[in-house]
Amino acid sequence: MNEEPLVNPEVLSMIGDWKGYVEAKLGFRNHWYPIRFSKELAEGQLEVVELMGEKLLIKRIDGQVYVMRDRCLHRGVPLSRKPDCYTKDTITCWYHGYTYRFQTGELTNILAVPDSRLIKRRKIVTYPATEAQGLIFIFLGDEDQVHDLKKDVPPGFLDEDRLVLGKHRVVNSNWRLGAENGFDGLHIFIHKDTTLRHYRTFNFPIGHTPLPGAVQVIEEEDGPKGVMDDFALHKPVWDGVIDGEVVVSGPRSTQIKGTSAAAGTSIWMPGVLKVDNFPIGGLTQYEWYVPLDEGRHLYVQTIGKPCKDEQERLSFANDFEAIWKPHGLDGFNADDIWAREVTEPFYQDDYGWVDEMLCEPDETILEWRRLASRQGRGIQQKSDLR
């Protein structure tokens, strides 16, 4: 079949040791991705979601979440156009009655052709799902590749005492521009006027460059793979100067230690950022850039806090609703969202990957691109969507 390649071959031929990353326009297969919060899917509820260019149905049956591709084997129509669930475990195509079991994907019946030789011999694509820390994760990949969720989340995320709260929204940019915006130490420049300044004292330089030792690559066999950037080992820039005049300054407090609002960031496969001590000391922000299709990602924003009892959980939940959600996830991160969406056109035809002109601190972004190219367990191709 002759089809347009997903990524421009001329661009690919110009990229060196992070070519796999440029190829992964639709994301890396064989990884776990959060797609909804558990509380968003009640018992018996059916939802349509997208992931890496695939349209999927998710349903909760007897507490378990099941994932099935939203495309009838017969003539390729979306089952979700008119979901007919005659039994709790099955969905029947509204067109000619092909009926599939959620748990296995098996074609259990064809209601209009009960004797068909296809029955029990064919399967619709299904994917494993699991739940952790209040999120529903889907493993988008091949059955023989399924691995432990702990390899696809940042260290500490699954700690039992950690309460994780958050929200998600669709951002109109490729997932990689999300990941790079989050991990980009230099983009601190955009946050100098953040609304969050009104809710805590900030040390926020207008820029900072990692000194030797700040950036560490983690590739241990049994754990998550990522790149860590320690802001304590950065050289900050406080004032922006043009023609000898200071034109802009980062908010600086003499009362707090450290050069930056956060202690550091790290990014982990398959595209999840951890921001230490943010939006305030003792909290950790975890955020995913889940590929929906070539030009959109699901921004899953969460904040976690270790809580020793119900009292602490309640108090964190209150602060989350009253402060951290409106002023952190909505206010502060609004800057990130518009930046990604405005960056998208430059990279849309892939030439951005060779036309960009990165500078010294951007070396950390290149480190991430190289790591992702080495550690991605597969690249989602157009042929995977068939």
Ligand code: FES
């Ligand atoms: S298209 Fe689904 S049963 Fe015919």
Ligand SMILES: [Fe+2]
């Ligand atoms: Fe940001």
